[in-house]
Amino acid sequence: MNILDKIIADKFREVELKKSLIPASQLQNSVLYKRKCISLAENLKKGSGIIAEHKRRSPSKSVINQDLNVQDVAAGYEKAEVSGISVLTDGKYFGGSLEDLLYARASVNIPILRKEFMIDEYQVTEAKAYGADAILLIAAVLTEKQLIYLANSAKNLGMDVLLEIHNEEELQKSLRVNADMIGVNNRNLKTFEVSIDNSKKLAELIPSNFIKVSESGISNTGAIADLKKYGYQGFLIGENFMKTSNPGAAAQDFIKELKSLA
Numbered sequence: 001m002n003i004l005d006k007i008i009a010d011k012f013r014e015v016e017l018k019k020s021l022i023p024a025s026q027l028q029n030s031v032l033y034k035r036k037c038i039s040l041a042e043n044l045k046k047g048s049g050i051i052a053e054h055k056r057r058s059p060s061k062s063v064i065n066q067d068l069n070v071q072d073v074a075a076g077y078e079k080a081e082v083s084g085i086s087v088l089t090d091g092k093y094f095g096g097s098l099e100d101l102l103y104a105r106a107s108v109n110i111p112i113l114r115k116e117f118m119i120d121e122y123q124v125t126e127a128k129a130y131g132a133d134a135i136l137l138i139a140a141v142l143t144e145k146q147l148i149y150l151a152n153s154a155k156n157l158g159m160d161v162l163l164e165i166h167n168e169e170e171l172q173k174s175l176r177v178n179a180d181m182i183g184v185n186n187r188n189l190k191t192f193e194v195s196i197d198n199s200k201k202l203a204e205l206i207p208s209n210f211i212k213v214s215e216s217g218i219s220n221t222g223a224i225a226d227l228k229k230y231g232y233q234g235f236l237i238g239e240n241f242m243k244t245s246n247p248g249a250a251a252q253d254f255i256k257e258l259k260s261l262a
């Protein structure tokens, strides 16, 4: 079993347990469930295009940063003028939680992406109830039918959908999904290999009705200038900011440098 298979197997058990503890109907009573979402896709078009991530650890890097407070990180990112924030909510492999999402929501007014391994509509309901504006769907772990179903659930709740692909085959099963953004992951979630070239290679195959996002392994502004030439408007960055003692300040310097290139 590769790491992605393990994560998904654990996720099925986690979701079943959660459903027995908190029924979806209870999640729907959350005040945030009625909140009007802010579109991440729209924000990418007008702003810096940076989606900055809160990520404590990962299976590929183990610990990145365990010392920070999610509210400070989120507020710092907002001040840096990122277009959106990604909050990892998986606990076992990434050290995140739904509470992280809730606290991030409480401290900023920009779009927040729930970064999670989505396998069930219950998690879409959770995302909305805890204040997310957008969800991630990973084509590598879902069938076309599941992708269509989960994307429609999110859209019905007013959330945007970022659909993650890693190769052409995954792109093919994504074309009929009601997603706003297609994210090309530069990291292979099965082998952890990272290459920005993956975004460049797949760019021309992505239809123009999707906003293009490049994810993972981005560590300098030159890479972004390069990716923009391929039509990318969104750039998901985690470790490059989170490995510093002040991710907000790191994002601010990064965005300043990006502006000076333009």
Ligand SMILES: O=P(O)(O)OC[C@@H](O)[C@@H](O)c1c[nH]c2ccccc12
Pocket (backbone or CB within 6 Å): 053, 055, 115, 116, 138, 164, 185, 215, 216, 217, 218, 236, 237, 238, 239, 240
């Ligand atoms: O820390 P990086 O290399 O900048 O990557 C961020 C983000 O793209 C990465 O965390 C990610 C992309 N897709 C995922 C799916 C699940 C968990 C994590 C991810």
